[in-house]
Amino acid sequence: QVQLEESGGGLVQAGGSLRLSCAASGRTFGNYDMGWFRQAPGKEREFVAAVSRTGGSQYYADSVKGRFIISRDNAKNTVYLQMNSLKPEDTAVYYCAATTVRYGSRRVYEYGYWGQGTQVTVSS
Numbered sequence: 001q002v003q004l005e006e007s008g009g010g011l012v013q014a015g016g017s018l019r020l021s022c023a024a025s026g027r028t029f030g031n032y033d034m035g036w037f038r039q040a041p042g043k044e045r046e047f048v049a050a051v052s053r054t055g056g057s058q059y060y061a062d063s064v065k066g067r068f069i070i071s072r073d074n075a076k077n078t079v080y081l082q083m084n085s086l087k088p089e090d091t092a093v094y095y096c097a098a099t100t101v102r103y104g105s106r107r108v109y110e111y112g113y114w115g116q117g118t119q120v121t122v123s124s
Contacts, residue, residue, distance in 0.1 A: 002026045002098050002113050009094060009118030012086055016122075020081040022096030022115055030054075033099050034072060034079040035111060038092035038120075045095070047106040049081060059104030064090075086122045093117040 008020040020036070035050040049070040050059040058070050069082040079096055097111035105111070 002029065002032060004096050004098065004113055004115035006094065006096050006115045006118040009120045011121045011123065014086060014088055014122055014124050016086050017082070017084045018086065018120060020083065020094055020096075020118060020120075022079045022081075024077045024079070024098070026077075029077040030074045031100070032113075033102060033105065034070075035097045035099065035105065036070060036079075036081045037095045037097060037108065037111075038090075039095070039117075040092040043092075045108050047108075048094070050104040050106070051079060052102070052104070057104065059106070061106075083120070086120075088122045088124045090120060091122050092120060094120050 003025040006022045036048040037045050039045040051070045051072050055072045067085045072079040095117045096115045098113040099105050099111045101110045
């Protein structure tokens with residue numbers, strides 16, 4: 001089992017950057033692929049990015065490809081989301097999640113563990 005806690009959200013102007021962190025508890029962090037999802041008011045939770053358990057493979061939604069970078073540090077039990085060139089449409093609550101499914105799952109239901117979320121607001 002793994003517990004997740006996000007941090008790093010906040011208010012930023014369009015074109016700016018933020019880095020989200022997600023700290024995991026437990027000694028089995030390396031057994032999980034990790035993902036970031038987001039949910040804007042009135043919308044469904046959507047996939048943003050995922051990283052394989054070794055960190056060697058990354059997967060991105062088309063809407064963030066080229067702007068966001070997902071990475072992980074297994075020694076620190078932490079996954080990161082570097083967000084650059086932020087747009088107002090990136091405004092949402094961002095969640096990190098863990099899955100035993102390999103190869104970059106984009107499906108919410110395949111992630112069994114979730115953090116509480118961190119708010120990201122991008123002003124125009």
